[in-house]
Amino acid sequence: xxxxxxxxxxxxxxxxxxxxxxxxxxxxxxxxxxxxxxxxxxxxxxxxxxxxxxxxxxxxxxxxxxxxxxxxxxxxxxxxxxxxxxxxxxxxxxxxxxxxxxxxxxxxxxxxxxxxxxxxxxxxxxxxxxxxxxxxxxxxxxxxxxxxxxxxxxxxxxxxxxxxxxxxxxxxxxxxxxxxxxxxxxxxxxxxxxxxxxxxxxxxxxxxxxxxxxxxxxxxxxxxxxxxxxxxxxxxxxxxxxxxxxx
Amino acid sequence: xxxxxxxxxxxxxxxxxxxxxxxxxxxxxxxxxxxxxxxxxxxxxxxxxxxxxxxxxxxxxxxxxxxxxxxxxxxxx
Numbered sequence: 001x002x003x004x005x006x007x008x009x010x011x012x013x014x015x016x017x018x019x020x021x022x023x024x025x026x027x028x029x030x031x032x033x034x035x036x037x038x039x040x041x042x043x044x045x046x047x048x049x050x051x052x053x054x055x056x057x058x059x060x061x062x063x064x065x066x067x068x069x070x071x072x073x074x075x076x077x078x079x080x081x082x083x084x085x086x087x088x089x090x091x092x093x094x095x096x097x098x099x100x101x102x103x104x105x106x107x108x109x110x111x112x113x114x115x116x117x118x119x120x121x122x123x124x125x126x127x128x129x130x131x132x133x134x135x136x137x138x139x140x141x142x143x144x145x146x147x148x149x150x151x152x153x154x155x156x157x158x159x160x161x162x163x164x165x166x167x168x169x170x171x172x173x174x175x176x177x178x179x180x181x182x183x184x185x186x187x188x189x190x191x192x193x194x195x196x197x198x199x200x201x202x203x204x205x206x207x208x209x210x211x212x213x214x215x216x217x218x219x220x221x222x223x224x225x226x227x228x229x230x231x232x233x234x235x236x237x238x239x240x241x242x243x244x245x246x247x
Numbered sequence: 248x249x250x251x252x253x254x255x256x257x258x259x260x261x262x263x264x265x266x267x268x269x270x271x272x273x274x275x276x277x278x279x280x281x282x283x284x285x286x287x288x289x290x291x292x293x294x295x296x297x298x299x300x301x302x303x304x305x306x307x308x309x310x311x312x313x314x315x316x317x318x319x320x321x322x323x324x
Contacts, residue, residue: 105259112252114311140309151305158299159259235298 003050004033011186011219013048025222032190095121098165099129105159106131106172109152115140127167131156133174142177149174150209185212189219192241193226200243207236216241249318252310253280256303261288277317280307289324 007013010032018025034047095103103119110117115135122130133149135141142149153172160170171178185208192203205216213230216239220228227244230237250271258264266285271278284292293300300322307318 108255109252109306112248112255113306113309137311140311143305143309147305148309151302151309154298154302155256155260155306158294162260234296 001051004047005050006045006047008045009183009186010035010046010048010190011183013046017048017050030222035190098160098163098168101163102129102156102160102170103131106133106152106156109155110135110141113140117141122171122173128169128171130171130173133172135174138175138177141174146177146181149177181212182215185215186219189216189241193220193223196226196241196243202240202242204231205239205241207232207238209236213237213239249278249280249307249310249312252307253282253303253320256306257282257284257292260299261285261291263288277319279319279321282320282322284322286324289322292322 003017005013005017007016010030014025014030017023017028017030029051031049031051032046033049034045099121103121107117107119110119110133115137117133117135119134120132122132124130133141133152140148141152143151149172153170156170156172160166160168173179188205192205196203208216217228217230220226220241225244227242229240229242231240232238250269254267254269257269258267261267261284263285266283266288268283270281270283272281282292291299292303294302300320304320307313307320310318312318
């Protein structure tokens with residue numbers, strides 16, 4: 001069975017396909033039809049075709065299918081809207097003592113750096129606390145390749161441990177940097193896989209931290225003829241993308 | 248001020264904040280901060296493979312004042 005989906009990134013389109021078909025992402029094959037990568041200020045657009053052997057929950061028939069595909073984008077937007085609503089509701093939940101301390105700590109550090117800031121809870125998940133840092137100097141807070149916000153996040157986690165909450169992972173974000181970075185890593189992963197397949201030569205990506213490498217590995221994990229491996233020592237290793245050939 | 252920044256971060260991470268002492272040495276092109284903490288706390292400000300010290304230095308060099316003058320953090324033991 002073949003379906004088509006569209007999203008701002010490959011990942012988004014694939015996730016949408018999975019949600020619409022009621023399948024796991026490894027239960028279908030994805031073919032990228034069209035990929036317009038977004039620039040700094042414009043949104044990218046990716047069209048994918050999904051091949052599946054499963055009887056999916058989508059009823060057959062071209063008109064219905066088209067309607068569903070058209071509805072897919074609308075529903076995607078609705079999901080985002082729902083998420084946003086959820087967030088603002090979450091913000092209204094009063095912070096507990098631990099959250100107040102972490103928020104105050106982060107604000108104090110960024111303020112003392114010389115950048116007056118506003119820090120608020122972005123999301124709460126099991127064992128995760130996401131904080132949003134707003135300042136007029138976002139680029140200084142994020143730093144080159146997220147260097148500064150990663151350092152800030154590391155110290156915030158050490159402080160959380162000092163408060164006796166080693167079990168919670170604190171995640172700092174500013175102007176959706178983490179989401180944008182994730183999207184661009186998925187794009188880099190797919191682009192290098194494509195190039196490796198075309199040239200038959202492996203590519204060594206730029207040094208990345210463990211979380212960034214994980215995104216690249218998992219993105220390319222399902223692509224049968226491509227293999228990934230981390231090379232180097234220390235925290236910042238490089239991912240090599242290799243051609244494995246048809247099996 | 249860089250001194251306040253280091254003081255705030257370090258005091259929040261150590262067990263003996265009252266033992267934290269920072270000496271500022273102003274040079275022409277750079278400022279040197281000499282940090283002293285209780286012996287038992289040295290590991291807490293350096294971290295495994297120097298990760299915490301490195302993070303503090305990164306934040307220090309990202310601060311507004313450090314854009315015009317180099318700031319060096321030395322941890323004394």
